[in-house]
Amino acid sequence: MAAAKRETDIGPPHYEQFLHPVIKKNYGTWKYHETLKPGVMVHVAESGDKIFTVRAASPRLVSTDFIRDLASLADKHCEGHLRFTSRNNCEFMTGEQKNIDPLIADLAKLGIPVGGLNNSISNIVHTQGWVHCHTPATDASGVVKVLMDDLIDYFTHEKLPAKLRVALACCLNMCGAVHCSDIAVLGIHRRPPKVNNARVTDLCEIPTTVSSCPTAAIRPAMVDGKQTVTVDESRCMYCGNCYTSCPAMPLANPINDGVSIWVGGKVSNARSMPMFSKLAIPYLPNNPPRWPEVTDAVRKLVEVYAKHAIKHERFGEWANRIGWPRFFELTGLEFTKYHIDDYKLAQKTLRSTAQIKF
């Protein structure tokens, strides 16, 4: 069969055709916005026109029928218009305030909660995990599901001192870029890759594999007359970069893989500058299907923050104000050798002062 006719490089459709008429008319002339109730806001334009937004949850990994459900609700209540946020929420937009409550009622019938604005926990951004990736140290969708099951009141209500952004990445590659989140759950491998010497020659380019290692732990080697590589295990930090270059060096290790918890990062510039998340818990086991150790740890962190931070203070701003020694005291978390950085520029993270609280 001859190839069907089609063009290349047409690019995405122009966004303008997807904009709600009220948005199109008032584009670039929005004056202010207000929150009407959790998950619902109104934007008011210079013209006096209003666009109402209802923010709804999504599990991110969805079926086409889920998207059709959303499309039907958009047709029924929102003149056929909707969008998605950078945290995988679905936002319904309508010019009519009277459409809001019937829409929320219909969402509830589908089991979809509304919230995620302002001082709440919005949807957890996450990666593929065991669902569709070759390097994960944990699942992504499953851990997110059990966390949000537990934290849903913080999604549907705005009862935190400030917004709290949670993210999950299933390995250090961080497709989910969790390194600047208020609370980050990060899958970790804890053992070096196992080299399958018989397959390295066929599957891998040796120089690329050697140079893929950030700590120069990988060396070329000859085993049974075949070219392969060896790993200096004392130098390996389990990043998995070699496995991405060389499939004959698998890293998965069911009894040692797990998750670590990081806190206090942010990307916005409000008040303090953007910050990286810092290590809170170096290791928790993978305990599917509901990861109880992880949900307990995250809930505890959320509750301690909610109790002690002042209004508008993000997690990292709070921890910096009280000092990290106090953070460990309040959370009861163990401070271990692993909390002290020993990679490049580690000295910058040491405390060189006699200003100590007792």
Added chain:
Amino acid sequence: MADHVHKYKTPMLDELEKGPWPSFVKEIKRAAAKRPMAEGLLGQLERSYKDKQTYWKHGGLVGIQGYGAGIIGRYSALGTEFPEVAAFHTVRINQPAGWFYTSKALRTLCDIWDKHGSGLLNVHGSTGDFVLLGTTSEKLEDCFTDYSNAGWDLGGSSSDMRTPSCCNGMARCEFACFDTMALCHDLTMTYQDELHRPAFPYKFKIKIAGCPNDCVASIARSDLSIMGTWKDEIRIDQAECQAYIKAGMDIVAEITGMCPTACMTWDGKTMKINNHECNRCMHCINFMPKALRHGKETGATILVGGKAPILEGAQLASVVVPFMPMKAPFSEIKEFIQKLWDVWGENGNNRERIGEFMLRVGVGNFMESIGEAPNPNMVMHPRENPYIFYEEYFEEE
């Protein structure tokens, strides 16, 4: 759906159908009721839950004729046991700027995916694409042809310009300092070749935020962060300040007292801002949007080099151009992007992100090579070590 009998038993995954948050397991089962591929995914995922490890193999080389990117090959390590997912490739469809859709557009996207794939998708992926999970090599060409004929195209993957993404900007936000969606669409269309045919040392992500709140996390997640800002004065509506007081706001405790530069005062009657000292953090504007608005001389701060940890450690993007006007046809930012790509493309190592490249050659040298004059906004503070590589010195005559 209730009547459908699933091929594989999934006692562990079934636990994740419980609870108040929408369930991805329920979604996989919905797709599985119609398509065997999703059924296979249930089987393999249950095995992963039991064994605590992934069963996906390293990606293979698959693609569309005329494209070098946009499809990610994915094969199962348990292909004989779960033949439905022996091949389960990803298709990245370039999202419309700002992630706005109509119900009609979404139905078209879904109908084509049901015809050619598993019926499962991510809305959206981390980079911003509309991500379709699970199809076979044989179906790719027909699948793409249907999308192309419906007006959609592939996004990026591998060592190319990844699909640019942006916040909803002027479409629905009063904080937007420039038209993020216009810029995002323009860059995406201008650089179709760079998006679809990998020719860089490594990936290059562009994210565009309309203000320093950075709702798309551009500073953390992109090699080139274009973040809206303004140069002139914050516009104050004194009457609306009073209205916030009446509504119960403690302006001193919540707003002026939390200003990081202490550049604003509230004496109970009048809001005063020393704009020369304001660092554009957005705190006051965020919480008093009716009373305070950003200035009118708007543009963007350009930051370069953000990335996740692999290889040399995580980096936040850092300032290269403190202020650049950002208006169509966006010539200045395009010239800037071209300079970045020329220098990094020529001198970057294989799998070296531009942020790592900058540090390797020295940020001062990097700035020189792209023609940017040193500016104190580029650093937290001047250098502390005395190991200076002097380039000017005297020779004895």
